[in-house]
Amino acid sequence: MNNIPVCEPLLSGNELQYVLDAVSTGWISSSGTYVHKFENSFASYCDSKYGVSVCNGTVALHLALIAIGIKKGDEVIIPSFTMVASAFAVCYLGAIPVFVDVKKDTWNIDPSKISEKITHKTKAIMVVSIFGLPCEMNKIYEIAKKYNLKILEDAAESHGSEYKGKKTGSLADITAFSFFANKNLTTGEGGMVVTNDKKLYNNCLYYRNMCFSLDGNRNYIHQDIGYNYRLSNVLAAIGLAQVEKADFYRKKRISQGRLYEKKLQKVKGIVFQAKNKESKSVYWMNGIVIDAKVYGHTRDELIHYLSSKGVDTRLFFVGMHRQPSLLKYRGTNDNTFPVTNWLSENGLYLPSGSGLGSKKINYICQQIIDFQKK
């Protein structure tokens, strides 16, 4: 078996039909009907009232931060182990990302380390449901209530996940999704902000579209500085087809993630993300951490070996406190993020994606088992 990519999108429903419709009718800007259909269907999939589609997940985060009123000089708590967009979105506003290490078992933000980072400037907590696993929201709610903070969820990796029976998208004040090609649901490039709050919804609509007034009066008077973050109808057409099959794609990812866990559970020195009982993960990427002393080879040696067997992998994210672009936000030193450092130095993604299939997973797992014996 040769060349298994780390992730391929699966577009197995009405995607092409809807795209053809959008193109052949000429509705290719953001004015077409698929935009609203996609927003409504995805928001309702999230058990949420309102969805505002945008052109990628990074600007979804930016828009969500604007909507909850983050301003220059405000501090926003974020996990140190996340994709860099979580931090950049805060920086775009001149606000300050404040990093908190993650838990060694769930790899999600450690609620017990948040309070010590809160100051009079702190305005919000951004939780990231990393690899599709929702955070311990009850603890986050307590802290947010105590310090009067907004909660924003970066759910770019977490479409359809649940916490205590509630869908992601209805867990925070406002939630940002990405539909990049490797996410569980995809439009190639795209994103959405989801909320149950009418005011936040209106803020998103307003700033997404250049701060045109929302009453539909196109008088070309702009009271505020806005953005063009609109999503094309062509991509929304793909999105609608993806949402129609969202549960199918979700189940695929979950069953594949569980197959990896089952096949590799007896291999010593391989650590999986622990699942907290309240959360239902949607297994975005199948990440593993290598304990080199126990496994017998380092992470980099395994990556090299898998590559020689045609298996593509990726490194884990590097911590926010170690990003050259973000060093000024790091605080005292590197040592306060031991779990993030451990993850980024020893973690890798195995091939994931809704269309991967069990045959390839079995092959990949066998290579990992064989390599240990060498």
Ligand SMILES: *Cc1c(COP(=O)(O)O)cnc(C)c1O
């Ligand atoms: C993918 C991702 C984003 C950014 O989404 P884009 O659509 O690529 O801009 C943000 N946060 C996390 C956690 C992600 O995984």
